[in-house]
Amino acid sequence: MSTKFPAPSDPSRRDFLVKAGTAGLAGTAIAGLTTIASGQVPAGLRSATPRDVQNLTGDGRRRRILLRGGVVLSLDPRVGDFEKADVLIDGKTIAQVAPTIAAGDAEVVDCAGTIVMPGFITTHNHQYESLQRAIIPDGLLAGAWPMETYGSVVQNIWTAGRIVEAGARGTPGRVIWDLGRVPYDPEDLYIAQLIANLGQISEGVTCGTDTSQANHSPAHTDAMIKGMIDSGRRVLFDYSNGTNRSDEGVPFEFPGAMNDTTKGIGRIAKTYFSSKDQLVTLGFAGGGGPAFQGANYTGWQLGRSFGAFINNHSVGNPMGIVTSAADQRNGNDWSDITFVHATRWQDNSVGQIGARST
Numbered sequence: 175m176s177t178k179f180p181a182p183s184d185p186s187r188r189d190f191l192v193k194a195g196t197a198g199l200a201g202t203a204i205a206g207l208t209t210i211a212s213g214q215v216p217a218g219l220r221s222a223t224p225r226d227v228q229n230l231t232g233d234g235r236r237r238r239i240l241l242r243g244g245v246v247l248s249l250d251p252r253v254g255d256f257e258k259a260d261v262l263i264d265g266k267t268i269a270q271v272a273p274t275i276a277a278g279d280a281e282v283v284d285c286a287g288t289i290v291m292p293g294f295i296t297t298h299n300h301q302y303e304s305l306q307r308a309i310i311p312d313g314l315l316a317g318a319w320p321m322e323t324y325g326s327v328v329q330n331i332w333t334a335g336r337i338v339e340a341g342a343r344g345t346p347g348r349v350i351w352d353l354g355r356v357p358y359d360p361e362d363l364y365i366a367q368l369i370a371n372l373g374q375i376s377e378g379v380t381c382g383t384d385t386s387q388a389n390h391s392p393a394h395t396d397a398m399i400k401g402m403i404d405s406g407r408r409v410l411f412d413y414s415n416g417t418n419r420s421d422e423g424v425p426f427e428f429p430g431a432m433n434d435t436t437k438g439i440g441r442i443a444k445t446y447f448s449s450k451d452q453l454v455t456l457g458f459a460g461g462g463g464p465a466f467q468g469a470n471y472t473g474w475q476l477g478r479s480f481g482a483f484i485n486n487h488s489v490g491n492p493m494g495i496v497t498s499a500a501d502q503r504n505g506n507d508w509s510d511i512t513f514v515h516a517t518r519w520q521d522n523s524v525g526q527i528g529a530r531s532t
């Protein structure tokens with residue numbers, strides 16, 4: 175029997191979530207793996223047969239999948255949240271959410287003990303870093319080498335391949351160690367994307383965003399996009415900066431330019447994202463200021479000109495959004511923009527979003 179949750183303000187809802195949440199997020203793939211591992215199909219479940227999935231590939235597939243008996247959190251008052259309910263997926267659409275759904279022709283996945291969040295999209299990952307899992311488990315966010323921090327270890331050593339003095343220590347900007355190259359080859363980034371995307375599918379997080387800060391060369395970018403596509407996961411590729419070693423002869427193309435499909439965002443938009451109706455879609459991390467030094471248009475204008483969603487990585491910089499809002503070229507409809515982190519933003523920064531986002 176299914177019961178609707180109380181309203182979000184009711185403290186008992188939190189109690190229920192604490193009890194129900196121990197199983198973690200929608201473990202649909204986990205349920206499937208358990209079935210395969212044990213060699214038995216629990217009563218009432220129906221897995222796809224090879225015949226079912228014949229000729230059903232890519233986005234053209236038309237499968238019906240019933241996620242049965244999970245804790246369903248839509249977080250949408252029009253749909254409701256349920257202690258126990260079913261979710262029917264029809265092809266690429268979430269067709270129905272209800273306490274009990276009869277769909278005899280659908281594959282049935284047992285979601286008992288798991289949380290199912292239809293439409294849930296993670297808004298932030300740096301998936302190329304999956305090769306560095308647990309490298310600084312007790313690390314701080316910021317701090318110069320020899321402090322072991324996200325900045326000094328993940329970003330300087332393992333992303334840029336060089337350590338630059340920062341902050342109050344020494345001479346800001348002075349290179350104190352240089353590997354002479356970025357540590358990762360394109361193939362490493364392809365593997366990182368497979369690990370990140372397949373790992374998250376296994377955990378039941380089927381739809382995500384990758385803020386890819388490893389666009390060191392066109393080949394690095396291509397490898398990351400191919401890794402995402404090959405994983406079969408639904409991901410927004412948020413095209414971001416990389417380490418510019420062009421003065422050492424390494425080709426570098428970020429961010430690209432308006433009306434130019436030979437480099438940067440224009441090149442990848444033309445090569446990989448000519449259709450919106452595909453699993454991997456295009457995002458752009460450029461901000462609301464000049465797209466690059468000397469540009470007479472903003473990063474948001476550049477991204478939008480190639481059909482990209484805007485996904486801005488805002489660690490600090492509370493005034494960035496204020497100046498972006500004051501620039502008429504950025505428009506008043508911000509429904510295509512996602513801000514991540516947004517740390518140290520006070521009322522004035524957050525207040526800029528308000529009416530602009532629907």
Ligand SMILES: [Zn+2]
Nearest residue numbers: 298300385487
């Ligand atoms: Zn981040």
